[in-house]
Amino acid sequence: MGVKVGVAGASGYAGGELLRLLAGHPEFDLVTATAHSQAGSAISAIHPHLTGLDLVTKPTVPEAFDGVDLVFLALPHGQSAALARQLPDDTKIVDIGADFRLHDATAWERYYGGAHAGTWTYGLPELPGQRERIASSTRVANTGCYAVTTILALAPLIAAGVADPEDVVVVASSGTSGAGKSAKTHLLGSEVMGSLSTYKTGRHQHVPEIKQATGARTLSFTPVLAPMPRGILATVTARPLTGADPRDVLAEAYKDDPFVHVLPEGQWPQTASVGGSNAVHLQATIDVDSGRIIAVSASDNLGKGAAGQAVQNANIMLGLPETTGLQIYGVAP
Template sequence: MTFTVAVSGASGYAGGEVLRLLAGHPEVQIGAISAHSNAGERLGSLQPHLHALADRVLDDTTADVLAGHDVVVLALPHGASAAVAAELAERSPRTLVIDAGADHRLESAADWERFYGTDHAGTWPYGLPELPGQRERLAGATRIAVPGCYPTTSILALAPGFAAGLLETRDVVIVAASGTSGAGRAAKPHLLGSEVMGGMSPYGVGGGHRHTPEIEQGLAQAAGEPVQISFTPTLAPMPRGILATATARLKEGVTADRVRAAWEDAYGPERFVHLLPEGQWPTTKAVVGSNHVVMQLAVDPHAGRVIVTAALDNLTKGTAGGALQSMNIALGLPEQLGLEIQGVAP
């Protein structure tokens, strides 16, 4: 069976990445391709790498355009997906709607209102299949909220330790560097090449980044109790990729062997998440353009902490790849379908 998939926000980085992956998916047909301010333009003028779709003209993002497809991917800025999704629920109730934005990720309305400043639109099944118990929630789902790129990296880095009961739930510290594509495609002076090249800078310092409650939510699901984190994002002079270093305090008596065994047990069966052999450390270049996550861990006996470093491509596994992986599960397709592309080197 072939499924029709519509993509909104197709002129942005996330929408373009969704289309790149869909173009190689053997069980889908790309339907409507839409945008807002760029409606009416030829896709190839905005996404010149999408050769097979270059002559498609962007429709406006409306429920009329998107309704009737088997799947709709909303690659829209936060706050923009909820209204479109609500219209689709009335016009096309059987359509699988996948929100690549933030609107439906958080379970806590208070957290949403605090960090985003608008009314909470509700919570959808969370599109991180490797989180314990999540595949069962995604199977047959008609609504999916794709995780943020920082939360994907951070949750995967530490979830095995919390699920195994090895880590303290307070004093969790995560510092992550992201490429500039994580900020979207809109022109911003601080993201100009001359501003970014040759330097790094922090932002959202002091608990102010919007992904903080989402990371805590995912880690709490793994732990079975609340988890408190300190999260600091940084901007790196690269177009795509995330390198996160996550540390947590070990519970009394937990050994390095038990720690490594927990991560091996969690990710040994996984197709897209890889604990590297001891002595090999992650690099963002190894995952560019792929749906893979690579990580390594170490135990610091002096500090009594585990340190996990993880790398992924923020546009692929961090957004579009996570969307397609979850879509496959919801539709009953093999989870890896359309996602077995390897990284690019050098």
């Protein structure tokens, strides 16, 4: 028997991706999965691509996780805290939701509403010192999908004093799975196909998380809904403070990281290259007209942006190689 793990919120897209990864993980034994309205349904009925995964979802109650060593929470924002409080202190938890990411209660209330539940260890291993903090934690808060894609492109540039933290602009496009699985008119195929649209313009909830993790002080962030199921492409621009090559800064920062790849000169990230993986592709240059730094980052919003990163964090918490059960390379075409 391996490490016994369970998933709360298994019926959503992130929950389904977690199930897929956990089913193939050599050290994890997936023993329970829960849902809300679809409790009592077979996993293969909810996620047809997981045919052969012999589990039936249970209601999302603490008793569903009795005897489980580690629980993944893939619940809507604001719903993780109530369940987490009822689980034993020695049960390790990775929360894919936003409940425990932010330090600032005022920022939580401004962007999410309601009471701030507290702060857990931030689950982005590639930030300096975070692997050690994650390894010693029993409670880890996964990153947001836009957040991780942006943070990995921006954090080393600000930390090195190369990019001005007072002048950062991000435009990022995401596939529709980032909006969740609930039926919404604006996510219908007829509405999305052949169209790009901004949403939550000027008020996206990942802004305080990006600022917290990168040290950016002024951030303009525009999210764009793209007509594709999964993937994020973020274009980050900032005023330079030195003449340093931003690509060299990123390459040095991630030279030992298995999932973050700074591409060769002249090659630019694309979402298709990271689909189905836990990888992030980066590239950076200086705009010849404005002189601004341009850093481009691509990730799979269900991979490094959600389930893949959650498994990476769980591996670290349990002392396993962090690549265990995860794909470094994307699926193509």
